[in-house]
Amino acid sequence: MDSFIEQTLAMRAKRTYREEDRLLIQKGGYVSPNPNLYDDILVALSLKKPILLKGPSGSGKTRLAQSISALFQQPMQSVNCSVDLDAEALLGFKTIVSQDGQSTIEFVDGPVVTAMKRGHLLYIDEINMAKPETLPILHSLLDHRRMLTNPFTSEVIVAHEDFSVLSAINEGYIGTSPMNEALKNRFVSFSIPYLQxxxxxxxxxxxxxxxxxxxxxxxxxxxxxxxxxxxxxxxxxxxxxxxxxxxxxxxxxxxxxxxxxxxxxxxxxxxxxxxxxxxxxxxxxxx
Structure with missing residues (x-):
């Protein structure tokens, strides 16, 4: 496991490896329900694959994302999806800033843009709660292009080398809807069962x-x-x-x-x- 983690971290952003990371799971981080699940997810992330975590509420999907964030020493930007989710909640918004008596319009980066620019981990929770028409804006971000054009600023944003995406769904719950196939096919999917x-x-x-x-x-x-x-x-x-x-x-x-x-x-x-x-x-x- 030690050599695997070292190799995985090297594949990530050449971040400094810390001895305490070896003990992350034993110190309250995610506990994998089978010997391969956690390691396989780390491999997929290292290959820059967007990850889809499928499992019931309370199975540890968010804890898993937090553990990976800590392991890679990589800050996490979170999006909590709902039917009210819109492009501004994902990408950011324009605001008026007053300084020295002058008013200017500035754009405040949202979680997606922040994660892309800074190489953070983007965690999209309950992605199947969002309206299907809201998420296509992410398509170019989730495939080989790893970029998007911000419709609010016309800026073309290319994702930082360390940028990665984890998303989570609770299948079959009230208020959820089947994921669009064009969106689902951009992910590598893992089932997250309850611990036993x-x-x-x-x-x-x-x-x-x-x-x-x-x-x-x-x-x-x-x-x-x-x-x-x-x-x-x-x-x-x-x-x-x-x-x-x-x-x-x-x-x-x-x-x-x-x-x-x-x-x-x-x-x-x-x-x-x-x-x-x-x-x-x-x-x-x-x-």
Missing amino acids: AEQLRTVLEQAVPEAEAPVIDTIMNLSEDLSKQAANGLLADEAASVRSLINALQLAVHMPVDRAVTYAIAELLEDKMERDLVNELTATWVK
């Missing part, structure tokens, strides 16, 4: 070090049940999300586990039958 077994325990112990082992055991047992019910279609995927499990464990340090699970997991579900099922599963593990 010892990987999940590691994350829980790191996130809530004050939690006692029996409480963690209860949350682990419940997680397995929730995952099975979600796989059978009886629960929404987010019921088994790592984020929700961490929230429940943090609450369980200060209150009974059953109440913690109710607040952190069950009450977030829209369907009453699903809420009742979560509480019933919890009751089987809480004595």
